[in-house]
Amino acid sequence: MQDLDDNALMLKVKNGDLDKLGLLYERHKKRLFGFFYNLGNAPSESEDMVQNVFMRILKYRKSYTGEGLFAAWMFRMARNVNYDHHGRSSKNRSLEMVDPDTVRLEREEGDDHLDKKENTQQLNRALSLLPTEKREVLVLSKLRELKFRELAEILGCSEGAAKVRVHRALNDLRKIYIQLETV
Structure with missing residues (x-):
């Protein structure tokens, strides 16, 4: 099953093979976490938001057409999760960003x-x-x-x-x- 591309896996999920969602989760959880984290969310919030993306993927699996890249469909959902988390009215709010490399830099002298x-x-x-x-x-x-x-x-x-x-x-x-x- 590792040989199947993301689109093929998602089409299997769409058709009821929900176990394949776990493979998609394993493939994309780090990318999604990094996306949310780099938008200024705390690590725990980022983890929760990754879970919310996959809950939405499960909920809206019937709307997946298989056209285009799965990652694009997934990141559209991720953007919506981020908007919903922060409220659509706060588009220009200021966030305190934390770069993961900063943690490593602090150890240097x-x-x-x-x-x-x-x-x-x-x-x-x-x-x-x-x-x-x-x-x-x-x-x-x-x-x-x-x-x-x-x-x-x-x-x-x-x-x-x-x-x-x-x-x-x-x-x-x-x-x-x-x-x-x-x-």
Whole structure:
């Protein structure tokens, strides 16, 4: 069963073979956790949200068509779980971001460590000041390393539009980062 791709597994889940959902969970739990965590959620919240995604996958399995990538369908659900968790009205709220690499950096010593830590904190702060949609685009494209084709499918737009959204989000992040440097 490990040889089946995600789409084939999900089609089996859709047709009643619910045990295959466990394989999908094992394949994607880390990616989803990283997605939620990088959006500024606490580790325990991120774990809960991963569970909620798979509960929704189970609930809405009949709506899965098998067209496109399973990961795109899954991340659309993940985005909705994140919106529901934080409330759709708080689109521009500020989140305190924590980079998993920061935990490792804190164990290092020296002036270089302090510079890296400050830069990471400032980047996380700038990222947290972006609107949710732009933060999601950057998390998916840069931290989760999705291809533009996958990102376009998740966002429901063309590949070109996905590239433009990433470019604009990066420009906004750069502007915020520079503003924070001058403060």
